[in-house]
Amino acid sequence: MKFRRVLAPVVAAAVTTPALLLSVAPAFADDKPAAQTQEKQTQEKPSIAELEKAAAAAQAVYDDAVADQSAAYAALKAFDSDTHPLTAAVNTAQAAADLAATAKTEADQAVVDAKAAIEALPETATEDEKTASATVLAEAEAASTIATEAKTAADAKVVEADDARDDARVAAARAVDLAQQATKEALADKTAADEALAEAKEAAEEGEDGEECVAEPELTTVVTGLPSTVVAGTKVNFELRVANGTDRTMDKVLPFAYVHATDRSGLNDLDDLVHLQWSSASSSTWKTVDNEHYMDAISPLKAGAHVDVKMRLTIDALAPAGNGVTFVAGDYFNDNGSCGGSPDLEGYEFLIAAAGSKPGKVDDAKPSTTESAAPDLKPQSGSSAGPVNGSLAATGSTSGISQVALASGAALAIGAGAMFAARRRKAGSHV
CATH class of the missing domain: 1.10.287 (Helix Hairpins)
Known part of the structure; x- marks a missing residue:
């Protein structure tokens, strides 16, 4: 099953607007409201x-x-x-x-x-x-x-x-x-x-x-256990919790994850030196997050349920000291043709310490956008916050997000509105 992404506005903006080539470093301080960002993106649609x-x-x-x-x-x-x-x-x-x-x-x-x-x-x-x-x-x-x-x-x-x-x-x-x-x-x-x-x-x-996919703030993605400082040459494990806070089942949910990094100057891209992987409870094999930044689908994700996906971040030993951020989100598709996704990208910032550094005990990375609270969510299938089980099913889906990354290594930091525009799909366009 393939899902078509409507990417023209975001890719064109990344290609034609150098100002969108944002770095990781101080750029995270930009916290304009998502609605304002969406309005600006719509106005600038080429x-x-x-x-x-x-x-x-x-x-x-x-x-x-x-x-x-x-x-x-x-x-x-x-x-x-x-x-x-x-x-x-x-x-x-x-x-x-x-x-x-x-x-x-x-x-x-x-x-x-x-x-x-x-x-x-x-x-x-x-x-x-x-x-x-x-x-x-x-x-x-x-x-x-x-x-x-x-x-x-x-x-x-x-x-x-x-x-x-x-x-x-x-x-x-x-x-x-x-x-x-x-x-x-x-x-x-x-x-x-x-x-x-x-x-x-x-x-x-x-x-x-045609009806477009809609923003669904109750489809939340939360990272836990990602250190706020990661030493080059090491691997760190953490979890991505994908939660359905609505009162309806989502037939297929695609977790999204993207990592971006620069050196301390914020001018030199380190994306080739940072790597994300995921794993399910049914397999000990780590899988690399594909070049479209999506993992296999959770099928289905019931109302009020969540699934924890095991994640691993690896930073090559050659990486210099710098700054990084892991973006996460989620998209859903229903058998009746309706679809939607997280309106915002949650960005978890971390520092990259040079290889051999001893940072000692560090806190977990914190999200750079407001987290959607859903305290009453229960684990998928009634288990207690367990890892993702055999319900992860390969969809063969394709995404245009990688095209944005090709046009600009930091284009994923454009803004929440632009990112949802990049990930949205028209209902009924999947086959």
Whole structure:
């Protein structure tokens, strides 16, 4: 069963509005009312024409990136040819060094021959003959000295030319790496823009007559046991409680979780170094939260019941000290076509301590939005706050949230209203 996400407004906003690229650090202090955020998001909803312009701009950036990557690779490949100026300079210097080496060998041999000639003089040799032989030796030794100096200078030029070529080759290789990364990022932006446009066109074709999924504040998600400080290189276990505070059964509930982190400056994204996993009571295997940030469905979640999902956060040892936040929410789908979800994302902030740190005893992370109280909720199936059981069923659902993350690693911090817009579905669109 697949659920279609209506993502065009949020993805387009993330692609076209740099101000939405929020970091984890002081950004959490923004506590504007959700209604205000929703109203602003609605007012800023881009038109199809604006989305087409954004898609065209993303395509142009991608095309330029591909061309730059090809040029960078060609520049690196050119070093393999003897016609490359720096390679030609190395060859010229080497040829001169070879000639200098030959000249030195000949000069050294002349010294050897001159000394042999002096030793071969007979006892009857005249003073003039002895003087002439000594002059030949002195001249040979002087020529040998000059030849040695010339060879040394020629060898130095070879080293200099070779170093210059190697430095240029390394710089060319780095340029290829940068070009490849730029192409990858441009492709991600292009894909997000194209998908946002396609979603908007699809929504326009279907019209706005269908009933949309609704906000359900009584579908709550609460994290317990997540430390407020996590040391890099460690794993911490915690729980996500998904609770149905309404008076009706929800046929399928999809728990949502997303972790985002930056270094202390708030400028460098650490998302590749933080990882979320979940597990059910029926299996000892930890499963990675999928790239759409959803876990398997709870089927069903009865009125007034809750389910506890075991969670695990891992931070790579390479992660620097910084700040993190784990966002949680939930969406539901009923067999009659009705659907909805948590109107807010609960954000649980934590500090990242450098590997090897000893933070000692720390408190649990606290939610950054007001928690919906539901004190009378009873555990699913009457158990006492037990972990999720075999009722977790794979749905094969897909979500556009990852597209938001591609467009902006911090786009999930845009605001409660925007996030529900990103996660909403039209009733009857699931198959």
